[in-house]
Amino acid sequence: PRVTAFSKQLEKFHVIIDSELAVKMLRDAPSPGKNWSAFLKVDCGNNRAGVWWKDEAGVDLAVLLQNSPNIDFAGVYVHCGNSYHTSSSEEVIQVLDDTIERLMTFVNHVRQRGVTCSTVGIGSTPTCRKPTDRMKSLTELHPGNYAFLDVQQWSLGSCTEEDIACCVATRVIGHYPRRNQMLIDCGFTGLTKQGYGEMASGYGVIRGHPNLKLCKMTQEIGFVESLEGKLDYSLFPVNSLLYILPWHSCATAAMHSVYYVVEGDTVVEEWRPTRGW
Amino acid sequence: PRVTAFSKQLEKFHVIIDSELAVKMLRDAPSPGKNWSAFLKVDCGNNRAGVWWKDEAGVDLAVLLQNSPNIDFAGVYVHCGNSYHTSSSEEVIQVLDDTIERLMTFVNHVRQRGVTCSTVGIGSTPTCRKPTDRMKSLTELHPGNYAFLDVQQWSLGSCTEEDIACCVATRVIGHYPRRNQMLIDCGFTGLTKQGYGEMASGYGVIRGHPNLKLCKMTQEIGFVESLEGKLDYSLFPVNSLLYILPWHSCATAAMHSVYYVVEGDTVVEEWRPTRGW
Incomplete structure (x- = not known):
């Protein structure tokens, strides 16, 4: 209810989900006067939150989101925090390219099921400091640490x-x-x-x-x-x-x-x- | 100046110091309308802040505090955080008793120099959870963690x-x-x-x-x-x-x-x- 009240003040209220339960809660939530803008979180190897990129269950969830009242399916997001466990720029770039390849595989499956997936975003500052051509498939970057950087990024070769x-x-x-x-x-x-x-x-x-x-x-x-x-x-x-x-x-x-x-x-x-x- | 302004709102403003520079700064500070209430921090083996209990320089500092305008010498305080580096209740009690013995040695030197030392306080939650008879020499306890306790205290045997x-x-x-x-x-x-x-x-x-x-x-x-x-x-x-x-x-x-x-x-x-x- 607090979030519903807050969302009324905003043009759009984005939520990131990765489970059927969350879709149901959004679908049945008291209507905030506008639809929820829902992103699906995908796990491409980082093993934090998100549907596993290879699992059909994730694609089913995207279909469910697309077809649910009160919800606009906004797209997908993946955090590739596994880039922090690397020891060279080459490895960071490998994480980036693997992540994008996996994510695009997932997105293509979703699109083949007739779902519009307009936003395709990734996070993690080390990868965003080492952009490659494959990034052209993306529409958004979310590197939280990018604003400040720090000694860890320095040690990863992301900055001076x-x-x-x-x-x-x-x-x-x-x-x-x-x-x-x-x-x-x-x-x-x-x-x-x-x-x-x-x-x-x-x-x-x-x-x-x-x-x-x-x-x-x-x-x-x-x-x-x-x-x-x-x-x-x-x-x-x-x-x-x-x-x-x-x-x-x-x-x-x-x-x-x-x-x-x-x-x-x-x-x-x-x-x-x-x-x- | 911010502290001076703040101190005007209070009956007493306590400061803890352990250097001659700090005494000078207090002595020369714009008069806050009342004297600073100054405690001398003593180090009895914890090796954080404080004058070393054995050093005559610490006793000299107490004399200087007693004789400084703008300052009321309130007494001494020691934090015996070395009680955290123990592995049994017996060791905690040993730290407590050693601390009090050293602190009282220091306080007696100070009193022999004609200085009134009304407050004698110690800190550290593990020691305050294992009181001994020697605590009767003290006038104040400052165990910060005592209010909440935690798993560390539990592991030290200070609580359940x-x-x-x-x-x-x-x-x-x-x-x-x-x-x-x-x-x-x-x-x-x-x-x-x-x-x-x-x-x-x-x-x-x-x-x-x-x-x-x-x-x-x-x-x-x-x-x-x-x-x-x-x-x-x-x-x-x-x-x-x-x-x-x-x-x-x-x-x-x-x-x-x-x-x-x-x-x-x-x-x-x-x-x-x-x-x-």
């Missing part, structure tokens, strides 16, 4: 360090020479613990300081050490700022209620993300 | 499963018999990834279902498998609810903007935590 648009500003709050450490006011509530073990520099990359390692974090505190030699505290006075590039910007961005858009050293805009997943 | 007051309600959103999995609408933005590898059941404990394992999470999606045998999907219809007990309730609670207080099956209150660390 300079392309990373998401970083967490943090302040040096204490010097502890007894244990060759300094503390910063960024813990896991500011960064998340994702990516530990993936970078020599610990939980993130401290921009411009390749010899620093964010080796530990508690809730609001981070522990910074030097990778080699002793920390030169004169470079990092208490109260000075450091900037951390996160391993996974989606996770880090989700920890903050405001994003500061900067040009050089100037904040030119403040973005407040919509919540409520 | 029934004592855990923080859980995340999640919905079954898909059955995937092809890979003996089901999906739930709780990913790392609802739970955090903390604790993986610590529990046979994966990223959390699914209450009442010891045979379920939350084996993987993406941003808003969790993957649930059976630890033994095949999943019995009839027990977990799509749209039914499951309840996840988190490894670290502090981290999980930080992901949510509203907490539902329940009695039985009824929501009796909604709490909205204050943000702005």
Whole structure:
């Protein structure tokens, strides 16, 4: 009912489904004054959500969607997150091409059953950073991480360090020479613990300081050490700022209620993300 | 200046410091109309923030605080988070007693220098769940996790499963018999990834279902498998609810903007935590 109420305010309300139960619920939902715009999620090897591309049951579901009252069948979508488990650009491109080939096989089956499938979309930032000719079969791209990028994308070869648009500003709050450490006011509530073990520099990359390692974090505190030699505290006075590039910007961005858009050293805009997943 | 403005609205504004620089900044801060209430943080073996309990520099800092304009020296505080790195209740009690002994050594030095040290406080939930006679020397306890408890505390012997007051309600959103999995609408933005590898059941404990394992999470999606045998999907219809007990309730609670207080099956209150660390 909350979604129905919300959908009345919008021109179109898109939902992504992958089960007969969901089709039935949409079909029988109190009419929102307009049809639901329904996408069918397809799984082409990523093994998250979606009907398995080879299964006839998925094609049947598309037919059911096309023929259901209250529903406009909008098309198909596949997330190829398996591109993250690759170790070279060639493998990313292989995932992309395999995904599109599988998806188009599915879409052709659907079309052969007389169903109009206008939108054909894929996601995953690594694949969208390595476009190939086969992408011409698609009508939409949904690469969520593309907006910010991060150290993970950098390590996958999807971008350079300079392309990373998401970083967490943090302040040096204490010097502890007894244990060759300094503390910063960024813990896991500011960064998340994702990516530990993936970078020599610990939980993130401290921009411009390749010899620093964010080796530990508690809730609001981070522990910074030097990778080699002793920390030169004169470079990092208490109260000075450091900037951390996160391993996974989606996770880090989700920890903050405001994003500061900067040009050089100037904040030119403040973005407040919509919540409520 | 923001803190100064805020402090005007309050009877007392407590700050915890552990460096001479911080004392100077407080001393020279625009007068907030009342004195800052300053605690000195002491490190008794946890190696996070705080003056090292054995160092004379810490005692000097207490004297400086006592003699500084704009500042009321309120007392000392130590967080004994090293209690988390124990493997038995006996070890927890050892950490507690060692911490108190070291802290009281420090406090006695401070008092011998003519400084009034009225508050003597410690933190850490595992130690506060195993009180000993030595606690009589203390005037305050600050166990943050105590309010909710969690699977980590349960594993440390600080509580039972029934004592855990923080859980995340999640919905079954898909059955995937092809890979003996089901999906739930709780990913790392609802739970955090903390604790993986610590529990046979994966990223959390699914209450009442010891045979379920939350084996993987993406941003808003969790993957649930059976630890033994095949999943019995009839027990977990799509749209039914499951309840996840988190490894670290502090981290999980930080992901949510509203907490539902329940009695039985009824929501009796909604709490909205204050943000702005």
